[in-house]
Amino acid sequence: MGNALSRATMADLFQALASAETDPDVRVIVIASTGRIFSAGHDIFEMAPGGDEAATRASQRDVLEDCKTLMLRIMRLDKPVIACVQGVATAGGAQLVSACDLAVAAHSARFCTPGVNFGGFCTTPLIGIGRNIHRKHAMEMALTGDMVSADEALRFGLVNRVVPDDDLVDATEDLAQKIARRGPEGIRHGKAAFYAQAEMPIDDAYILAIDKMIDACACDDAREGLTALQRKEKPIWDRE
Structure with a gap:
């Protein structure tokens, strides 16, 4: 078939x-x-x-x-x-x-x-x-x-x-x-977090999501994105 x-x-x-x-x-x-x-x-x-x-x-x-x-x-x-x-x-x-x-x-x-x-x-x-x-x-x-x-x-x-x-x-x-064209590091962690929280009770989902969002703010892609925004330039994600 x-x-x-x-x-x-x-x-x-x-x-x-x-x-x-x-x-x-x-x-x-x-x-x-x-x-x-x-x-x-x-x-x-x-x-x-x-x-x-x-x-x-x-x-x-x-x-x-x-x-x-x-x-x-x-x-x-x-x-x-x-x-x-x-x-x-x-x-x-x-x-x-x-x-x-x-x-x-x-x-x-x-x-x-x-x-x-x-x-x-x-x-x-x-x-x-x-x-x-x-x-x-x-x-x-x-x-x-x-x-x-x-x-x-x-x-x-x-x-x-x-x-x-x-x-x-x-x-x-x-x-x-x-x-x-989006930041691969944020996508990588965000996708995993989305599917993980989808099967959780809402209280547990928020606990997980808050931790993951704090982690995301500290990642290299987030730093690059914010720096590029300040420079009024497109971020460069090609370090990896």
Whole structure:
């Protein structure tokens, strides 16, 4: 199936993400694909039942554990990750979009969690999707298995922007370049703090955020930013 999240594909993604994370010239990571399908989700041949129930369950668990690790890896990268979505993103493909920090979608893009159409349920994709969008929107997607348009995904909060198909690459590049011009040190710590506090009670979230904000004010990027503001110049972040 088109751009399926097979174990081999996920291994390639792990390797690409690791390479991008350690490359000092990479400030923003974009996940994109070619063809009419952004990602069809899990490889059905890796998830299909087999003759040996115990072996099948173990194999399915391996696939789902790899997928879980990939989604968490994206969220925990110290660089922003943008999904550039054309075509269809289904099941684990929609989950992949939800794991990215930002998402830009072509107007023709479509999203769905179709497990219910085949007698199952997209339980693991809903973990990420349900943390991006309102619970009732997530449940409607999961309970109906219907396709959701790019405009609906924007209204739900699954994507940040919807652009004409021909403008998708340029719009994603513009967003990535804008973020790349910001201070990488602040972004690195700020992204980690945002996801950490999101799962905390509000009192604990404030405790964490106050500490992180004080740390951010003392970092080299903050000093450079304030100095550049006083000089009325653009800050230079290229020390690293």
